[in-house]
Amino acid sequence: MTKEIGAPPDTVVTCTSGDPRITHELLNGLQPGDLLRATGTLAQPPTPGEPARLTVDALEVLGTALVPVIGNCGCQNLRSAVG
Structure with missing residues (x-):
């Protein structure tokens, strides 16, 4: 899985x-x-200019967003801009 x-x-x-x-x-x-907070091993990219890659061994949620996002695909903004 990559994110x-x-x-x-x-x-x-x-x-x-x-x-x-x-x-x-x-x-x-x-x-x-x-x-x-994601902890793990950070590896340099094989090719210069590519992003580094972090292999995550542990994940900790330090704080949650102030407003929950439910099914946000950006469609609401498109509808309000168009309609």
């Missing part, structure tokens, strides 16, 4: 994990704006 996770301030790190519990939490239990 990109934002890290302050504007860094995006490609993450992967072999632990199905971490994968499940990333796909189902988190939302944009949640503050996370």
Whole structure:
């Protein structure tokens, strides 16, 4: 499972994990704006210019987003802009 996770301030790190519990939490239990601590092994990319890859061994939710996002695909914004 691979997912990109934002890290302050504007860094995006490609993450992967072999632990199905971490994968499940990333796909189902988190939302944009949640503050996370992901620990694991950071590997340099094989090709310069590509992003580094973090293999996540542990995931901790430090804080949740202020407003829950339910099914946010951006469609609401499109509808309000169009209609």
